Amino acid sequence: MANIIVKKSKINQRGVFANRDFKKGEVVLKWKPKKILTKKEASALPEEEKHYVSNYQLNEFILQSPPERYVNHSCEPNTEVINGCDIALREIKKGEEITSDYGKDNVFIHFKCNCGSKNCRKFI
Numbered sequence: 001m002a003n004i005i006v007k008k009s010k011i012n013q014r015g016v017f018a019n020r021d022f023k024k025g026e027v028v029l030k031w032k033p034k035k036i037l038t039k040k041e042a043s044a045l046p047e048e049e050k051h052y053v054s055n056y057q058l059n060e061f062i063l064q065s066p067p068e069r070y071v072n073h074s075c076e077p078n079t080e081v082i083n084g085c086d087i088a089l090r091e092i093k094k095g096e097e098i099t100s101d102y103g104k105d106n107v108f109i110h111f112k113c114n115c116g117s118k119n120c121r122k123f124i
Helices: 039-043
Strands: 004-008 014-018 027-030 035-038 053-057 060-063 079-082 085-088 097-100
Touching: 014 097, 035 039, 039 060, 079 097
Parallel strands: none
Antiparallel strands: 004 014, 027 085, 035 060, 053 060, 079 085
């Protein structure tokens, strides 16, 4: 059984959902980068692909592959990115959408937030 599944999301078209319970500190998703890019290469990507770029190391960026590219933003995320993995910030229940804070990881996109959290910043 897969630990996560991709399905329709209320936040943004598709999302990643827990297919089992996760404990705080547990790896929810280990990234398999589609490509590692320089800042210049990442800046030159089409706008729709920039949405899937995350910081990797100093002056290096990851173009994410599915399923990690479908982890949606939340101003109150349940995971944080550490060493190319989404790590649970708290207990996550089966069926819950996996979210991360794009404001920390993606420097190439700005958008109106649709996370729905009570502490939403409204714009990322």
